[in-house]
Amino acid sequence: MKEKLAAYAYLYLQRIKLADDNEKYLFLISFIASTYAISMQLFLLFFHLIIGDTILFFIYLCGFLIDLSLFWLVCKRRYPLFGILLSFVVIVETLLSSVCIGTDNFIIVYLFVALLMQIIIPYASIRIRALVVAALWGSMMALVYISNYMVPIKDIGEANTILAFFNIHLAFFGTVIQLTIGNAIWDMIMKFNLEKLEESESEANTDPLTGLLNRRYADTFFNKLRTGQLEQIWCVAMVDIDDFKRLNDTYGHRVGDGVLQFISDFFMSNLRSSDLVFRWGGEEFLILLKDASVALAFRVLDKLRGKLESEMIQTHDRTITVTVTIGVCPLDIQNVDKSIESSDRLMYEGKGLGKNMVVM
Numbered sequence: 001m002k003e004k005l006a007a008y009a010y011l012y013l014q015r016i017k018l019a020d021d022n023e024k025y026l027f028l029i030s031f032i033a034s035t036y037a038i039s040m041q042l043f044l045l046f047f048h049l050i051i052g053d054t055i056l057f058f059i060y061l062c063g064f065l066i067d068l069s070l071f072w073l074v075c076k077r078r079y080p081l082f083g084i085l086l087s088f089v090v091i092v093e094t095l096l097s098s099v100c101i102g103t104d105n106f107i108i109v110y111l112f113v114a115l116l117m118q119i120i121i122p123y124a125s126i127r128i129r130a131l132v133v134a135a136l137w138g139s140m141m142a143l144v145y146i147s148n149y150m151v152p153i154k155d156i157g158e159a160n161t162i163l164a165f166f167n168i169h170l171a172f173f174g175t176v177i178q179l180t181i182g183n184a185i186w187d188m189i190m191k192f193n194l195e196k197l198e199e200s201e202s203e204a205n206t207d208p209l210t211g212l213l214n215r216r217y218a219d220t221f222f223n224k225l226r227t228g229q230l231e232q233i234w235c236v237a238m239v240d241i242d243d244f245k246r247l248n249d250t251y252g253h254r255v256g257d258g259v260l261q262f263i264s265d266f267f268m269s270n271l272r273s274s275d276l277v278f279r280w281g282g283e284e285f286l287i288l289l290k291d292a293s294v295a296l297a298f299r300v301l302d303k304l305r306g307k308l309e310s311e312m313i314q315t316h317d318r319t320i321t322v323t324v325t326i327g328v329c330p331l332d333i334q335n336v337d338k339s340i341e342s343s344d345r346l347m348y349e350g351k352g353l354g355k356n357m358v359v360m
Helices: 002-016 021-050 054-075 079-100 109-120 126-149 159-204 213-225 242-253 253-270 294-309 336-352
Strands: 235-241 276-281 284-288 313-315 316-319 324-330
Touching: 002 276, 021 054, 021 079, 054 079, 054 213, 054 242, 079 126, 079 235, 109 126, 109 159, 126 242, 159 316, 235 242, 235 253, 235 294, 235 313, 235 336, 242 253, 253 276, 253 284, 253 313, 253 316, 284 294, 294 324
Parallel strands: none
Antiparallel strands: 235 284, 235 324, 276 284, 313 316
């Protein structure tokens, strides 16, 4: 559940296109703060409705409606107004509640939770939050005066005990959430940023039409071979689709693209998972066969060639057959370019000998 919520939150962030990670953090923590405030308002609204306190019911009803607008302010990224308005609602409700029903129900904790918000949520400049802190401090002083010099308008009896328990829990969970949610949000942002980076790197290393590896990844792979980071025994094969230009001229590029996609899937389905297939350019593919001698590579590729020859390719309302010519040789990991040139030369020898063959 936690993973799904995190994924949903990050997808939502991507849709609204926030500027950077700091704004993503601010958006999420503001959204959570407004959600928590609304849920607390809802409880207090029904609490005062049940005990028949009409004045406070309407006060918390107004507060609830104002807090609902906080969602809109957060979505519009008007964070300073969101923070100031939320703090203002807390101050007004705290003072009016203390006048109506007294202060012995721990109502002062509302102000402490709002004070903590000024420290944790960077919704505005330090100057603005300092002014809000000053207003909260003044409100606390006002509560001292109300507690000592004013008689509550109404005595709610045993309901005051219930309210005190609620206020303690509000303060406890409000504090815990604010102290822990920040790190959780940053962890989520970092995790999804890493996944996005890996996805981008994967896209950069693959051909968009066929999904095969491209030359960029080949450079990285061959460098790992040269430095001894990977297994050393490979055969390299250059594959070219026979008469592909004529196919494009006859049926159009859409059919040609369909053929390229079919052959790419065919190679990936019929070779081992340890073998590699690259889109080398145009109608050419480069295949690396792992732990294979030239004789074994020849047999594997010739079998592949024969199987492809018998395939009926259906694409864009056309049914066609194609053949390929392949040149294969051992891969010299210290002279990769020369090995690729050799496989390319062997492939062109096959073209001159009549196409649809493997040459080694």
